[in-house]
Amino acid sequence: MIRDAFYETMPREDLEALQLRRLQAVGERVYHLVPFYRRRMDELGVKPEHIRTLEDLQLLPFTTKQDIRDNYPYGMFAAPLDQIVRIHASSGTTGKPTPVAYTSRDLDTWSELMARTLAAAGAHRADIIHNAYGYGLFTGGLGFHYGAERLGATVIPVSGGQTRRQIMLLQDFGPTVLTCTPSFALYLAEVGQEMGVDFPHLKLRVGVFGAEPWTDGMRTEIENRLGLDALDIYGLSEIMGPGVSVECIEAKNGLHLFEDHFLPEIVDPATLSPLPPGEIGELVITTLTREAFPLLRYRTRDLTSLNKAPCQCGRTICRMSRLRGRSDDMLIIRGVNVFPSQIESVLMEIPGVAPHYQLIVSREGQLDNLEVQVEVDETTFSDEVKQLQALTQKIQKQIKDYLTVSVKVKLVEPRSIPRSEGKAQRVIDLRQQ
Amino acid sequence: MKVEQISVFLENKAGRLAEVTRVLGEAGINIRALSLADTTDFGILRLIVDQYDRAREVLKQKGFTVGKTEVVAVEVPDRPGGLALVLQALAAAGINVEYMYAFVQHSGKNAVIIFRFDNLEDAINLLQKQGIHIYTGEEVYRL
Ligand SMILES: [Zn+2]
Numbered sequence: 001m002i003r004d005a006f007y008e009t010m011p012r013e014d015l016e017a018l019q020l021r022r023l024q025a026v027g028e029r030v031y032h033l034v035p036f037y038r039r040r041m042d043e044l045g046v047k048p049e050h051i052r053t054l055e056d057l058q059l060l061p062f063t064t065k066q067d068i069r070d071n072y073p074y075g076m077f078a079a080p081l082d083q084i085v086r087i088h089a090s091s092g093t094t095g096k097p098t099p100v101a102y103t104s105r106d107l108d109t110w111s112e113l114m115a116r117t118l119a120a121a122g123a124h125r126a127d128i129i130h131n132a133y134g135y136g137l138f139t140g141g142l143g144f145h146y147g148a149e150r151l152g153a154t155v156i157p158v159s160g161g162q163t164r165r166q167i168m169l170l171q172d173f174g175p176t177v178l179t180c181t182p183s184f185a186l187y188l189a190e191v192g193q194e195m196g197v198d199f200p201h202l203k204l205r206v207g208v209f210g211a212e213p214w215t216d217g218m219r220t221e222i223e224n225r226l227g228l229d230a231l232d233i234y235g236l237s238e239i240m241g242p243g244v245s246v247e248c249i250e251a252k253n254g255l256h257l258f259e260d261h262f263l264p265e266i267v268d269p270a271t272l273s274p275l276p277p278g279e280i281g282e283l284v285i286t287t288l289t290r291e292a293f294p295l296l297r298y299r300t301r302d303l304t305s306l307n308k309a310p311c312q313c314g315r316t317i318c319r320m321s322r323l324r325g326r327s328d329d330m331l332i333i334r335g336v337n338v339f340p341s342q343i344e345s346v347l348m349e350i351p352g353v354a355p356h357y358q359l360i361v362s363r364e365g366q367l368d369n370l371e372v373q374v375e376v377d378e379t380t381f382s383d384e385v386k387q388l389q390a391l392t393q394k395i396q397k398q399i400k401d402y403l404t405v406s407v408k409v410k411l412v413e414p415r416s417i418p419r420s421e422g423k424a425q426r427v428i429d430l431r432q433q
Numbered sequence: 434m435k436v437e438q439i440s441v442f443l444e445n446k447a448g449r450l451a452e453v454t455r456v457l458g459e460a461g462i463n464i465r466a467l468s469l470a471d472t473t474d475f476g477i478l479r480l481i482v483d484q485y486d487r488a489r490e491v492l493k494q495k496g497f498t499v500g501k502t503e504v505v506a507v508e509v510p511d512r513p514g515g516l517a518l519v520l521q522a523l524a525a526a527g528i529n530v531e532y533m534y535a536f537v538q539h540s541g542k543n544a545v546i547i548f549r550f551d552n553l554e555d556a557i558n559l560l561q562k563q564g565i566h567i568y569t570g571e572e573v574y575r576l
Contacts, residue, residue: 376442376475376498383440383477383502383549384531385470392474411475413444415496 003119003151004112007260008315012308015316019263020054022288027051027060030294033078036071037061037296057263057286062272062297068098068238077101079292089137090237097137100237101292107146109289113243113258114147120256120313121208121231122249123177125152130175130204132166132184133211135159139241140211144179147243153177160184163191170202178207182214182222182230189225200227206249208233210242213323232322238298239285245320251312254319261289264318265297266306269327270337280305280339282327283320301327303339331361331427333368336405340426343372343407346398352379353395358417362430370407372399375414434557435503436547436570437485442498443469443476453478453492460491465576466547468534479534481506481547483574505548505557506536506573508566516546519565526559528552536576545576 002008010018027048030037040061041047050059068076073096077084085104089097102110123129129148133140141159148155156175158166167188169175178185185207192199204226210233222230234255235242244262245255257264266281267274275281283300287293303324310316325341332338340359347353353374360371374395382388392409399407443449450469457464457480466481479502482488492499509515523530529551536545545568550556560567568576 378498378500381440381442381498381500383438383479383500385472385477388442388475388477389472411442411444413442413449413496414498416444 001119001122001124002314003116005314007258008116008256008317010260010316012316015259016054018260019288020051022260023054023057023263023286024048024051026286026288026290026294026296029078029291030296034076034294036067036075054263057265057297058274060286060296062284062299063295064299065098065238065301069096072096073099074101076295077292078290078294079103084292088139088142088237088241091138098238100139100240103291106240106291106293109261110143110240110243111146111150113240113261114143115150116258117233117243117246118144118147118151118153118177118208120246120248120315121177121206122229123148123151123153123206123208127151127153127177127205128173128175128203129153129155129177129179130158130166130170130173131155132158132160132178132180132188133242139235139237140181143235143241143243144208148179163187164195167192167195167197170204171197174203176203176205178204178226178228180207180209181211182209182218183212185209185222185226185230186218189222193225199225202227204228206231208246210234213325216322234302234320234323236300236302238293238295239287239300240290244285248311248313248315254307254311254321256311256313256315256317257306257320259317261287263288264306264320266304268337269301269303269330270332277306277308280321280324281337299327303327303330303341329427331359331370331429333361333370333405333407336403338370338403338405342403343399344426346402347372347374347395350395350398352377356414356417357426359427360430361427368431370405372407372409373412373417374409375417376411377414434505434561434567434569435553436481436506436568436573438502438504438547438549439480439482439485439488439492440500440502441478441480441492442500443478445471445473445475450476450478452495453480453497456491456495457482457488460487462488462491465573466534466536466545468532468547470532479532479547481536481573485574502549503553505550505553505560506568507546507548507560508568509544509546511542511544515544519546519560522559522563522565523556526555528556528559536573545573 046059084101086102089099135141206229231247233246235244245257263286265284269282304320308318356375358373395409463483470477531549
């Protein structure tokens with residue numbers, strides 16, 4: 001379902017004209033209301049009136065999470081506190097959270113975009129939405145909550161935790177839509193299985209999952225175990241919260257980004273120069289309508305690509321691919337950008353290759369070397385040298401074909417790659433030592 | 434007619450081979466024959482031991498990648514040209530030897546050579562037709 005056909009299926013020419021008008025207004029707003037942006041723009045010698053085309057976006061300064069931290073807590077607000085009606089915050093992995101402010105019009109826009117998001121997932125007034133995103137400073141819970149109410153659906157504000165109780169509600173209240181993180185969806189499936197719940201016979205029809213990266217493999221697993229269509233949603237609190245982009249149920253092929261409110265770019269994370277459509281790079285977003293917390297060219301650190309081709313659902317707004325990792329993890333090997341997630345996806349396609357790998361980057365003279373260490377398990381092991389050499393050559397060739405970078409593949413004994421409780425350390429860069 | 438061989442993946446790091454022999458020794462397992470195929474990055478250790486299942490188990494417990502292959506133990510006359518005779522017979526029949534290595538101990542006057550073939554059955558048939566003695570697994574483990 002398309003909730004707002006006017007904006008979501010606008011001819012791209014009209015959309016771009018709208019984006020330009022809104023971008024010009026944002027330029028004015030931040031220049032006059034946010035001292036941080038005035039300083040940055042003055043340093044670059046750019047004035048709001050210099051924005052004459054959408055390409056002039058590139059004259060504007062980037063914003064990073066560090067910039068928001070440096071202006072903690074309220075320095076980035078573009079509206080006086082008496083006009084601000086809510087503050088959310090993203091958890092800082094280090095130290096202080098990053099606060100984000102909303103005027104009542106901002107909340108109205110957000111609710112509307114979340115209603116569009118739920119509609120794109122096929123939800124409607126008659127649905128019961130089981131919302132297991134956390135309520136609180138985190139934007140997930142309240143974002144979905146107000147979107148569901150705007151849509152006119154029935155919302156069950158379960159929030160996180162109390163898994164067994166949630167499963168009871170899923171059985172008794174008969175919700176048709178599940179909204180939570182993909183990992184919680186899988187956890188529900190596991191706990192439910194222990195409790196003997198037959199998920200495919202519940203009324204759940206569709207799930208909208210986000211707030212963390214997940215793979216198509218996880219999608220298949222969630223869909224099979226819970227018996228629903230699983231859709232990916234993207235958003236980040238600095239920009240607004242959930243509702244920046246979402247997959248449509250018709251195509252499940254890329255996340256439609258609400259371009260009338262957000263202006264996306266894909267840049268090379270190393271050089272910050274723009275990349276052509278289709279190429280993977282860092283997603284950069286300029287908010288076009290935020291009043292309390294407008295951001296110019298915010299570096300999301302998320303890696304994706306953009307597709308402006310029309311979608312079978314009828315939307316003309318562009319689609320971003322599912323996230324390909326974080327730009328912080330990017331390696332530059334002999335001038336080529338390499339993301340560990342790309343190597344991982346090559347390895348995953350080779351049968352029998354264990355998911356445990358490590359990348360060792362070193363420098364010999366002026367040349368970067370990338371060694372991919374892959375653990376040998378019983379399915380890939382052979383008593384013949386030539387078989388193992390064929391395996392390393394196969395991996396080397398597939399990485400070269402996919403990434404255009406020559407790597408050395410080294411087979412290592414199982415468990416020789418360190419495991420950690422949280423994230424495995426995938427990259428060891430010896431060049432900085 | 435077939436002998437079970439254990440193969441172990443080894444990184445080229447000091448002490449890995451010693452670790453395998455130590456693990457087997459502590460478990461009271463005797464190594465009957467051994468060969469190490471070496472490349473610059475890794476090695477493949479091939480072993481004939483007296484307690485096949487137990488050896489696999491203790492090595493896997495220690496985190497080694499362990500493979501299993503069936504090989505043939507052939508008695509070769511311990512005189513000049515003895516091995517050549519066997520190899521010529523195989524070559525004439527178009528049977529490819531993947532690798533081979535000698536047994537540590539002799540059986541009486543003759544040497545015991547371990548052969549790894551692509552086509553095990555054909556090789557065994559041919560050798561038997563030629564009157565060449567092949568050891569059973571039981572014989573080999575007791576040698
Ligand atoms: Zn679509």
